[in-house]
Amino acid sequence: MMSEKKKTDRRVQRTRQMLFNALMELMMEKNYADILVSEITERANLGRATFYLHYRDKDDLLASNIEAIFEQVAERIRPLFKQALLAEDTVQGRILFEEAQQNSQLYRMILSGQGGMVLYNRLQSRFAELIADMLEKLLLGGDSPVEIPLLANYLSGAILFLVKWWLENDMPRSPDYMAAVMQHLIRPGMERVMLLDLDWYEGVGR
Amino acid sequence: MMSEKKKTDRRVQRTRQMLFNALMELMMEKNYADILVSEITERANLGRATFYLHYRDKDDLLASNIEAIFEQVAERIRPLFKQALLAEDTVQGRILFEEAQQNSQLYRMILSGQGGMVLYNRLQSRFAELIADMLEKLLLGGDSPVEIPLLANYLSGAILFLVKWWLENDMPRSPDYMAAVMQHLIRPGMERVMLLDLDWYEGVGR
């Protein structure tokens, strides 16, 4: 019936998975730019020609799997944003740093730029999207005095740089501590901005 | 007597300058990674061999001039931080966005990653250093409840992402507006954190 197709598909899927796994492994060890196709295939126990059967080049391999990666990451992170940033407690923030801790190698690789600009930019923009979604839900259709993308980018920069700094310095504080500081740094400003009224606009030549 | 030496030196300086200028021009046009040494020398009207007379490779050319670049940038930005972040008014912040506006091509190139991770990371860390310096001066030897590098990285992420978003979206707001929003977002949190007392530490398992 369709088992024929399925078997071939599975074999192909397995090959692609092995290639991507090899790439990810290598990205943990060295700069993305310094990784050779032959290193990838060697690590994946595949012939170099096989690589080109599936992907045009190294960037294609990354691009073709990057979204799946971020979908996983987003899946893990999304629930954290439900209340995380504006909540009284710091539970959600703590979970964020714990998540970073558990996959510290991955996040550090991406955030420190070892995975290349494409990966870095994709993580950053995906993160900003997640935050924007969250902000919109919080507003429940109400208008924000300041445009959401601006706020989302501010938040993503603030949070990511905190995580980056934390990971690059080998996590010198507890997730609890980081979450608390983050909360204190971010929430007051967000609350202030959300409450800005129209009068304020006039003064700054929007 | 030594005018001969001097002339030679000047000639060398001129050659190096032309190489770096060519690189900067090219970085405005395409990804750093895609720029060839031959493109640089061609644009500089020099032989390719001449390049290797002065620099080991493309990265060396960038690295050898990057600090000079950032010194200029820092020189322009440093005064802005004197009071910028904690001041009541938004004058300094406005000047920051105006600076970004005037050299928008350069900053956009760097912040969007077109100049490569090295340049991006160097800008980011240099920026964090500037902020850290400023914070230390503000404290006048007094202790900060939260370590300065953490705060400096938070601030640099927050500010740079705001600038990045602004430039990538073709500066949809006035520098005034951006400075005001930034001020509202950042200052309350900073004030809160600076006032944290020791009691607070106990709760979060430093």
Next chain:
Amino acid sequence: MMSEKKKTDRRVQRTRQMLFNALMELMMEKNYADILVSEITERANLGRATFYLHYRDKDDLLASNIEAIFEQVAERIRPLFKQALLAEDTVQGRILFEEAQQNSQLYRMILSGQGGMVLYNRLQSRFAELIADMLEKLLLGGDSPVEIPLLANYLSGAILFLVKWWLENDMPRSPDYMAAVMQHLIRPGMERVMLLDLDWYEGVGR
């Protein structure tokens, strides 16, 4: 009982025939060396894997069928040699050129080298063998003053080059004419050599 085998055999034979036909067709169109296995199987409406089910490679396909080809050619040519070279008339020689004319594409392909050196060499050596056989029969057990292989190679070179020239120049003369010239060129020398006596040997340091 054996009809089972037979049917299978026939199917296999048909497949092999189609592969060889495809190869022969392609050899008429382009250099043997430039022909791809995939071109052969495509032309034969077979899968590429099927090719390797029957032959090791392209050379194997040719080698495995080449003898059959030459058997056919030899069958057609053999009778011509009965008296051809030493006869008074040129009937047999004319038939030779007529044969070449009828299969001009094939012979031209082989003789001009389009079929590769293997085919060319095989035709040449097979042709020399045919001539050697003929010479031996003519001698009826008597000794030749000059060794037969030498003569056979001389004759095969002389004849094949005449045919080759004729075909490559689009047969500018009639078979009659070619046969007559060939006769005049070859017969006197052959007669002379056949009549050489032992005295002659002494002078040339056999």
Next chain:
Amino acid sequence: MMSEKKKTDRRVQRTRQMLFNALMELMMEKNYADILVSEITERANLGRATFYLHYRDKDDLLASNIEAIFEQVAERIRPLFKQALLAEDTVQGRILFEEAQQNSQLYRMILSGQGGMVLYNRLQSRFAELIADMLEKLLLGGDSPVEIPLLANYLSGAILFLVKWWLENDMPRSPDYMAAVMQHLIRPGMERVMLLDLDWYEGVGR
């Protein structure tokens, strides 16, 4: 002045010579078709990329040097043809076989087809040209009853196959002997053909 150019030229010439020498060496050892570009450059102590700096591919290397080779060969052989084929004595013919003997490896490689069809065909056609030139000079402007290219091809086939047979059988006879047999085989026929008169044409439907 021009010594600059000359030095570069010489270096290039030397590189090309080394490549060609390596190819010739390899052609003595194995089939032309089986020789790899990397084998050539390795033998020539050059990088593979350097090969492509000078030649498009293996065939180009051969083609670009083949004429020089044949010019040398022709230079050595041309004088032999002054009287060789129609003279009473066999001196010239003996010299031909002695030439073949001295460069037996080269001629055997070419004639047995190890050097590929291109080389074989080029030698054969160049040889026929030499003979045609010689025939024309012999006729001193007088007309030949049979067109010269036809005769030249007959002669080149006859002679080359004799040489080929002789070399492939490890020169079982003396050059003297071969020259004498060749003379006996060829001269009577050539004389006969040269004396053919017009009456003869009518019978064969030119």
Next chain:
DNA sequence: TCCTAAGCGAGACGGTACGTCTTGTCTTCCA
């Protein structure tokens, strides 16, 4: 009539050579 073994198509895969491209080194000459 079914069933079973063979021929075959499809296509993934490892391997090898190709021809191209860019890099970094070197040498020779010129200004």
Next chain:
DNA sequence: TGGAAGACAAGACGTACCGTCTCGCTTAGGA
């Protein structure tokens, strides 16, 4: 002496073709 010109080695790239393999489909014979 600095720079231009350009030959060269090194080595990764992406492509092409090869020969091998596995997996099902088809089909023709024998049960």
